[in-house]
Amino acid sequence: MLDEVNRMEFKPTEDSEQFIESKIHSGQYKSADGVVNAALSLLRDQEELSGSDLDELRSEINKGLEQSRAGQSMPLDMGSIRAEIRRRRDQRKTA
Secondary structure, three states: OOOOOOOOOOOOOHHHHHHHHHHHHOOOOOOHHHHHHHHHHHHHHHHHOOHHHHHHHHHHHHHHHHHHHOOOOOOOOHHHHHHHHHHHHHHHHHO
């Protein structure tokens, strides 16, 4: 953790600042900290995906597209999808 002398500073680009403000004004986030922390969480998840994870994800996406074309689709729940990906990744780490 950084102390008061070594505080972390963050200066977003103008575009990023506008994006952060739009997320706050939309009510999706309560503060800039919330937006930045959510973005960092997604970045962490993205970096943790290995090549095999990406291959599996692509395969599942293709399977879903085929099911959708065949009229076998249902609404997406991204939270459940992310949780399932994490669960599978964690299973492989402990195996």
